[in-house]
Amino acid sequence: MSRFIPIGDSVNFRHLGGYEGAGGRRTREDALFRGGWFEIADDDDAARFAATGIRRIFDFRSTAEREKRPLGPRIRESVQIHELGISPGSMGPYLQSLRNLPAAEADCKSAMTRMHREMLEEGTPRFREFFARLVGDQGPFMIMCSTGKDRTGVVSALLLSALGVSKTTVLEDYLISADVYRDKELVFARNHGLDALGIDLTLVKDVFTVHPEYIGAVFKRIDEDAGSLERFIAETLGVGSEQRQLLQNAYLR
Template sequence: MPHSRPPLRRLSLAGTLALALPLLGGCAATQAPLPAALSVARQQAAIPFTAATANRIAGSDDYRLDWAADHAGTVRVYAGTSPDGVTTGTPVALGPASGSAVVTGLEPGRRWYFTLVPDNGAPLVIADRALHLPTAPNLRDIGGYRTTDGRWVKMGLIYRSDQLDRLSDADLAAMGALGLSAVADLRTATERARGADRLPRGAAPLVLDVVADSEGSLGGDMRKADAAIAAGKGVEMLIEANREFVSLPSARSAYAALLRRLEQAPPTATLYHCTAGKDRTGWATAVILTLLGVPRETVMADYLLSNAYLRAKNEATQAALAKAGTPIPPAYLEQVLTVRPDYLQSAFDEVERRHGSFDAYLRDGLGLTEADIAALRRLYLAGEAVD
């Protein structure tokens, strides 16, 4: 199917000003010189963007794009429906090295990818990470992040989500367009029995029970969990749970199996999820992004995004429990419905305590070889390392 590339209908001020650059002599003369150590070939293979985002504007089908690139004069933007990107045809936006644009007129109901093409260096494909599915609000792409060495995590290949048993038919159809070949379920047997996944055609189920070996509150014993929450011990419960994501044999087995699946998956996509898509799924994402070289502060920021994506769902849960007359104070419920930096940090601390380093955790805890790690980086990173 050909990619739709409608003409730009509206640009930001930065994009509009950029259209006049060729008439004014452009900015090529003011570009900073590239480091001498980089060969010409490597310069062209490196992605010059240091920041780039695409976000659908609330209440519309328009998109706001923002980017910043080093050693570039102008940036052309193309739109398409494939994560492979589009670099020909009519651009939907044009701007300077650091710019923004509002793109309108794209066909609704599609997932749009935007290829940022600099006049110096390799292009970058970005998209709105959110899928905007009402019945799976925490379903999102983990790509589109820059690594410490200047590469970028590819989009359209790895997705994280909350529960899939409540998917509407429309949202299930939208999932079907993602090209998923596998969906890894990180939930317990009790959770799976209570709500079986709805999966799109072609997506094979993969059961990876992270806390199967747990004797704690998240091991399937809801009485323990309810007692901890009612006592206001939700923070302690989730800190301990995150430690178990590192220490439990079932957790190590589950996360190792997920990484092995990812090593075999491309060019098809993989999705993994738990119930809220924030704790077991949160650590899975932290492991993948850290392995790929995404800085810790970015990993933490992605983790905390669950609070925004789950806000409406959590408010509905609080309202339903209040209506049912639950005696648990809302503040106690909030401890377990949301994520906090301390939760994820406790998992990283457990890695250091048990293994000494994250690299040792990958090797000794998850059984990954240097070849496995190199393969995952080759499959899921775009661009040439610049450091």
């Protein structure tokens, strides 16, 4: 089974299966999905989406993002959608600010790293709600945000960690998005209208990809706040040993 699922113009719709987790069991490619915004353009798209068996979508986009690009009726009629909006991860306000910033002062990589660190402040209650809704259910589901790389990447990293996947493998999955968007960064910048704002598109390339430093900032903040990733999952996110066992039984083979 290919890791990627071609639906509409989405390029980062993929499953999270095949990773070694707790007890040597593997994550389920038929139940765990992640991606960015997508639309069902035709009957072929509809058939591909139906084949995933996805019953629930956890949408981490902000309210403004959902209003700008809502999921279409063919999606909303077939799945349950949980709206768990997180603003950090949407770089629109920052990109707008670049209009008046000298090029020498634009450091998008540092801004993205900082944004990932800040994501935990607003995101942690949403992450906790995500796990609370997930525990006890076994149906296929999807994690999504606008491009399927930042907020989706963080939630996927936490989920895989709770399933016992190693940090090395978690990072490898996170960095798949860099391969997905490689050589497409400037296209995405134009699609966001940044050239019309007079922004030098080469300055914003790091907004439309991922780097190890981004997810590294999340893990570092977790260690600072909770002492360890394990304690963060158990105590902050409320996924104790019993809840974790339920997740592993549901989503590992």
